[in-house]
Amino acid sequence: MAYDPPKNRSNPLRIRTTLRAIEDWWFDTTRSIETCIHLPHPERDQIVGELRDSLTYSPVRANNVRSSLRDLPIHNYSDYTFIDIGSGKGRVLFVAAEFPFRHVLGVEFATPIHQHAVANIQRFSHWRQKCPSIESINANAMEYEFPNENLILYLCNPFGPEVLQQMLANLEESFRANPRSIILILLWPERAQQVAKTAYMQPYRQTRRYHIYQMIQDPPPRTLS
Numbered sequence: 001m002a003y004d005p006p007k008n009r010s011n012p013l014r015i016r017t018t019l020r021a022i023e024d025w026w027f028d029t030t031r032s033i034e035t036c037i038h039l040p041h042p043e044r045d046q047i048v049g050e051l052r053d054s055l056t057y058s059p060v061r062a063n064n065v066r067s068s069l070r071d072l073p074i075h076n077y078s079d080y081t082f083i084d085i086g087s088g089k090g091r092v093l094f095v096a097a098e099f100p101f102r103h104v105l106g107v108e109f110a111t112p113i114h115q116h117a118v119a120n121i122q123r124f125s126h127w128r129q130k131c132p133s134i135e136s137i138n139a140n141a142m143e144y145e146f147p148n149e150n151l152i153l154y155l156c157n158p159f160g161p162e163v164l165q166q167m168l169a170n171l172e173e174s175f176r177a178n179p180r181s182i183i184l185i186l187l188w189p190e191r192a193q194q195v196a197k198t199a200y201m202q203p204y205r206q207t208r209r210y211h212i213y214q215m216i217q218d219p220p221p222r223t224l225s
């Protein structure tokens, strides 16, 4: 893919946008993948389940994902499966695969985007890769059944409050049926208040860029100060 410099912007913004475009281009080129190009909403017949308040594909900066993954309250990454909910073309999966997770999984409801991720996974190769097991599945987060394993769940605002509520209800039910270690990362946490209200969900870390929560069966009672 040829590099296309941004036009008609103020200088500092143009420099920042240009640097970001180069960073994204470098990420893809060194891994033989394509995750940069933003996409419009898929047609209704190109998605699994319902659209509701789902958002479109737009990838995050790899470094922001790395920072949050280095900050997890775990010792052995290999005890966990990493899941990106709304995984798009798979950029976050390739960042997560730099850590020795047991398995790295993406859930993407738009079939053409999921197929693009599958092609990326087939081509992907990089010296930083520590997890050999990467997969994209074509499913809707509203109906997704969480695996009965220790989980790191990652969300970067893939949808609005309606889909999120249903996903959190499914997660709560899954945890109640099979209590295990479940950790949730919100990158650019726009829906933090909604997540914090979920049963068993305890805050672990809150920064400007990301929040991390842990599901705990018997959390200590909150003290009033």
Ligand SMILES: C[S@@+](CC[C@H](N)C(=O)[O-])C[C@H]1O[C@@H](n2cnc3c(N)ncnc32)[C@H](O)[C@@H]1O
Pocket: 054, 055, 056, 057, 058, 059, 060, 084, 085, 086, 087, 088, 089, 091, 092, 107, 108, 109, 110, 113, 139, 140, 141, 142, 156, 157, 158, 159, 163
């Ligand atoms: C903002 S992009 C995030 C891409 C990637 N996770 C990242 O952080 O770079 C959101 C993605 O979520 C997908 N998505 C939106 N609603 C979804 C749903 N209900 N179930 C599964 N995927 C969904 C969109 O198609 C899009 O690819």
